[in-house]
Amino acid sequence: MSNEDHSALYMKIFGWLTVWTVAEIIIAMPQVGVPRGIMIAGLAVMATIKASMVGLFYMHLKYEGKLIWAVILSPLFLAAVICIGFWPDAVGYYARP
Amino acid sequence: MDVSGAAEAVAVPTKKPYSFTPGKLAMWLFLASDAMGFMGFLGVYMVLRVAAPLRVENLTGEQIAGGFRKIGDPAFGIPLTALMTFVLICSSVTMVKSLAAVQRGDVKRMKMWLGATILGGLFFLSCQVYEWSHLIHLGLSPATNYGATFFFLTGFHGLHVTCGVIYLSCIFRRAMQNAYTQENHSPLELVGLFWHFVDLVWIVLFTVIYLMPEPVLRASQ
Numbered sequence: 001m002s003n004e005d006h007s008a009l010y011m012k013i014f015g016w017l018t019v020w021t022v023a024e025i026i027i028a029m030p031q032v033g034v035p036r037g038i039m040i041a042g043l044a045v046m047a048t049i050k051a052s053m054v055g056l057f058y059m060h061l062k063y064e065g066k067l068i069w070a071v072i073l074s075p076l077f078l079a080a081v082i083c084i085g086f087w088p089d090a091v092g093y094y095a096r097p
Numbered sequence: 098m099d100v101s102g103a104a105e106a107v108a109v110p111t112k113k114p115y116s117f118t119p120g121k122l123a124m125w126l127f128l129a130s131d132a133m134g135f136m137g138f139l140g141v142y143m144v145l146r147v148a149a150p151l152r153v154e155n156l157t158g159e160q161i162a163g164g165f166r167k168i169g170d171p172a173f174g175i176p177l178t179a180l181m182t183f184v185l186i187c188s189s190v191t192m193v194k195s196l197a198a199v200q201r202g203d204v205k206r207m208k209m210w211l212g213a214t215i216l217g218g219l220f221f222l223s224c225q226v227y228e229w230s231h232l233i234h235l236g237l238s239p240a241t242n243y244g245a246t247f248f249f250l251t252g253f254h255g256l257h258v259t260c261g262v263i264y265l266s267c268i269f270r271r272a273m274q275n276a277y278t279q280e281n282h283s284p285l286e287l288v289g290l291f292w293h294f295v296d297l298v299w300i301v302l303f304t305v306i307y308l309m310p311e312p313v314l315r316a317s318q
Binding site (some may be wrong): 005007010011014017018021024025028030036039040041044046047050054055058059064065067068071072074075076078079082083085086091 | 192
């Protein structure tokens with residue numbers, strides 16, 4: 001892949017990031033009336049897609065080797081552990097009368 | 098033999114422009130540890146936010162009228178923070194275009210895009226200062242758990258943006274001294290990694306803090 005191709009790709013990714021951001025704002029507007037569960041799930045999915053785009057293309061993870069990927073995936077695993085650890089607290093608040 | 102060897106040396110960066118360096122590994126290790134810190138703070142924020150409506154009852158009528166029930170609601174602060182998000186995304190583009198320019202050997206454009214990235218970071222910080230002063234004026238206090246996690250999370254990110262702008266400025270200064278060339282531009286790639294990480298984290302924070310609805314208040318509606 002040549003550098004010229006990369007420049008075009010960067011602008012394409014920029015366009016998609018803008019589109020996803022606008023889509024996020026639209027579905028989060030109360031006037032649109034998206035059900036709460038779908039809204040939260042949709043926002044989480046779109047944020048993940050946007051973050052992945054930045055990581056893969058702007059941070060060039062798409063072109064990196066296994067070592068860098070191992071460095072990235074380790075904290076993601078630990079982040080999942082943190083989320084699981086916080087889960088009982090969040091559920092506890094919901095369970096309060 | 099020498100000629101073919103030279104041709105091969107030139108061809109390698111074209112096939113694999115982002116080669117592995119110890120500096121890059123160190124930066125990725127730093128970013129990985131930083132990401133864990135952000136995840137921890139984000140987890141605390143989300144747990145306290147679930148509990149936030151319980152504390153909203155303690156707010157004065159004036160504070161509630163000022164919008165504090167609506168933090169996290171699209172009606173509160175979205176235009177400004179959406180603009181901040183857009184500017185940060187733009188600064189990511191200018192950063193990556195700066196790197197692409199130096200990889201092409203276009204040093205002039207590399208400097209131009211790098212300068213634009215710094216301006217984007219400064220604009221973001223200015224907006225954040227305005228937002229904070231607005232919220233503090235309305236009465237949101239870091240003395241509450243919710244306020245503390247809000248200010249800490251956005252402030253921690255703002256600190257990263259500040260460090261990023263300083264880091265970028267140092268690289269820009271070196272760039273103005275013509276320190277980076279098509280063959281030697283590793284520091285530019287490293288500062289780019291840091292800056293894109295700052296952008297990536299904001300993408301998550303913008304969604305979680307500003308766009309996601311308040312759980313209990315909406316659920317009870």
